Amino acid sequence: MMWPLAPMLVPLATALLCVLTQSTPRRQQMISVVGATVLLITSTLLFLEVQQVGALRVVLGHWPLPFGIEFVADVLGTALALVAALMLNVTVLWQWSDADAAPSSPTLHPLLHGLVAGVCGAFMTADLFNLYVWFEVALMCALGLLAHGGGLHQLDAALKYFVLNVIGTMLFLVAVALIYAATGHLNFSALGDAMARLDAAVALPLYGLLLFALLAKAAAFPLYAWLPASYHTLPPPVLALFSALLAKVGIYAILRLFGNVFTPAPALLYDALGWIAVLSMIAGVLGAAYHWDMRRILAFHSISQIGYILLAIAMASRTGDTAAIFFTLHHSLVKASLILVAALVFRYTGHYDLRRCGGLYASRPWLGVAFLLLALSLVGIPPFSGFWGKYLIVREALSQGAYLWTACALLVSVVTLYSMMKIWLEAFWKPHPDPAWRAPEHVRLAPAWVGVSGLALVVLSIGVAPEALIGFADAAAGALRGDVP
């Protein structure tokens, strides 16, 4: 009965236990690993269960609706929770390797689990104010993780992240308050009905403010400054977790609220969203083309890829939602894996700056294979996973006659290819600028390699057998739009 709460409760409890065992790092790490594994198992079970029997619902305290807080585990929410659990496991696993890991400190593990708890709570809740609460949990943990290194540039990044995100969260709170004032409801299904009954002129500014706040969370143009300002200061395993989850919560909320709860929202919003999406793509990919630090390149790519997802949502159709869901899941995995590959590049060559690394194609060909596979997935070269998302988006945009958006999406993917090629040419093909350089031989990287190759295999299998994920995304989109078969 309480199953839908599990993806939120398990990491929250683990975080608490990790706090209690602060003084014994070994025990804390054990608890962290066990907690992450339990989360992975429960969210997998929940995912499979929901696939079979449909959405599970629970109202806290058994209050009748719409008075209590409702948690709904539907296909979309559980899939995202599963990705979150998977990424948490990879991150925790990575801490055991010699690769560029996060400096260990007693607060690291509680904050990691807390972040996942907040994110999973957001994926499961069916209550607008409760969604805000989980945003806040995720925000606090992210802040803690950013400040965790304690270096000056980390504090600078944390400050920027915090200020911009607090403003975004406050705007979200104002929007929630205004919507409550206008409708008297917070539960999603009650809200959907109430907003539909509301005078369109009253509803429009409320929708606008809500969407704006969520776009700030999702790092869309021109509100994305917090993402590239902060991501590159993170240790790679945490960065992988961030890029898989943080902006995705905003994306998820947009998809949930404007693809499900408030449908049909005014067409003006979707048009605006489309243009914002296109501008995000362009600004993001140009940022990536400009930078030489792999972490910055990948961070900017996230903005561009978020643009693709928003464009899919702006299509406001079942296929569009399918594309958005597919792209979100695919991107979480691919981007996180690329970051981990970048961390390995750093471990072997000693630099994140492309101008100062090289020589890996000759000395570490398998790393090259992994990078190539993931980079081609990100660019969307068939038959790698990203292609299917791109194909769905382009097909839908063309069938809706959005030619300009299509052209932008395709051109942006050429620049994406250009910037991924830059990493390949510099880090892999170019000889290492230091002639005396040799790749380090005896380092413990097995856990890191398990993480990277596991994710790469998942990405590869999505590419060659996309039916499972596309079929799933289609079912999830159908469930969102309420036309369940």
Added chain:
Amino acid sequence: MVHSVGDQETQRPDVLLLVLALFPASMFLVLLYALITQPLPWAASWTWVPSLGIDLTLWVDGLAAQFLLLITGIGTLVLIYAAGYLAGVTGRARVALLLLLFMAAMIGAVISDHLIVLFMFWELTSVLSFLLVGFSHEQENTRRSAQQALLVTGLGGLALLAGFILLGQIAETYSIQDLIARADRFVGDARLSAALLLIFAGAFTKSAQFPFHFWLPNAMAAPTPVSAYLHSATMVKLGIYLLARLDAAFSDLLLWEVVLVAVGTSTAVGAALQTMRERDLKRILAWSTVATLGTLTMLVGLPGQGAALAVATLFFAHALYKAPLFFVAGNLDHGAGTRIIDQLTGMRRYMPWTAAAALLAAISMAGLPLSFGFIAKDVLTIAKAESEVFKAVSYASVFVSGVSVAAAAVAAIHVFWGRDTVPREAHPHEGSWPMLFPPLLLVTLGVLFGLAPTLVDPILGAAARAIAPGLDADAVRNAYDATPVISATLSAVLIGVVIYRNWDRMHALLERAHFLDVLGPESWYWRKLAFLPKLAAWLTRRLQHGRLPGYVLVLIGTCSVVLFALVGVTWPTWQAVEVSAPELPVLLACALIAAGALATLFVRDHLVLLLVSGLVGYGSAALFLFTGAPDLAFTQFAVETVFVVVAATLLVRLRRAPATASSALREPVLRPVALVVSITFAVVLTALLLFVSAQPFDSTLSEYFGAQSVPAAHGRNVVNVIIVDFRALDTLGEIGVLLFALLAALPLLRLGRGARSEAT
């Protein structure tokens, strides 16, 4: 250049590559057997991605079969050749593996009937070509060439994707055969021209047609086996293959004919001119390949059945003579250490077998009688006569053939005959048997098919029928008897001899013709490629400048604009709303909040700042007091007091440590833009707040909470019951927030403590 001259140690052929060559060889034989025993076409289908309607549909007709024979046959020879050419070179296994993958991708591309599946293999060939061109990736030049090839073909590939999707939506099918079958139903669609132009862009980039042709000669940075296979025999013909595939559906369209003939002809002429500007044998061959590809494009565009036969025949003939010539260039590079024609004369003495192969291939390339090239020229002449092309196209074609004759003469006569006058450190040497067998086999086949064209007639006829359904089956044999070819060959040979005799003079003349560089699309490509980082830098420095106040300004400013616009759009509705004036105590509370907020702007001392910001909290508490929530007000008073006291204590303790990064707070600056933005923001948000709260409120929730608080939740204080029962989950989350905030602050506090212990 892969080898140093006289590197005899590496002459032993590589066994691994020879073994790998067995794969394509056995495929070739199986294919040949199947072609003889099973009638074409072969079709089969498997579902792949049903929710997108993408099936793996296999369709092998004459055109596909011809390509399959070339892919597997030449693929075998290329691997054998590589076993000699790359013997002892590091990375040869990687090249062989990539070549086999490439072969698989090519096979996939020509047997797929589904447009999207075809596109998938198409893109794979581009990526694999990138990896193969970058073989000597330590060199900057090679990396740039590989990058250029992938960017140009990748750009075309995306146009192709859009074109395919558009075509699929117009035709309501993604199957090529269905599309051809129902072509007459949708040729009137207005979107078709756009779809075709996009598909042209894809095909032209792949097949190196003007204005996208420039990447191909640069791709000669690849090792010779790769150039012979990808950039002459197979991959670059994929674009022509696609056009020929779709020809049956669109050959009647004016757009189809005009674009293909114009682009094909100008590519051929331009490439012929460029051929004469080169001194590197491999680049000469590359340009002449581009010229042939142009001719093929032109032929696909020509209406009439003869053209279809000409396409099939020229495909075949080109593979039979161009691949051996590339092998010859590789042997020269390997044996003599250079590919520059000025340093290569009289090589016949050192490399007799290579010379023989070069001569026979050159005869075919020049289209002289008794070679298969002659048959191709013959069919081509008939095709042009049949379709009454413009005079300009005819003249261009003769010129291109002439240059082709001259280039063939350079490769065979200039290089191998005459006297070796160039001083050398070591004698050039002949290649090992794997480097001789492939070219000799291919040129022998060329002579054989030239003498007995009936041997290849079935396959060429089947291919031509796949391009133009309803074609006469005996066309090749009939063509062989025709007479106009004699005059065409004679004029081409005449022009060729003149060009060959004056090659150096022409070269000197054209070398100075720098306008060809400046006007050429390649300089345009480099300008664009240089422009991209500049644009990226400009934009990124402006948007991501690293200053927090600027980011906040954008965030708040955009929000104000959006809200202003939305409230503006809905303004007529709002005007009708009656907003009641607040009571005096409420106004006073608001004034307290505003005073506190304003004061924070002007205070510099941290401690005072903290106290002043406490005013905001006290103001809100006062507000709660006067709006009917006294218990909340008391809580707020208590929280605010405790907060200020605790924070002040902390500040005082931290203050003993030397100040860290807080200097930014010291200088309050008046920013006019920020002032305007914040006032707008405040005004718009307040207006929205007033208007929305003036709407009738649905109080179902609060009434329920009030009614159920005692009977169901057993609590008299409704607010408390809401917090711990009705909405307990919110409270759980908020407790989490508190915990994590504390954890987040820990490193900061430690930092302060650390600094202090350092100070003392």
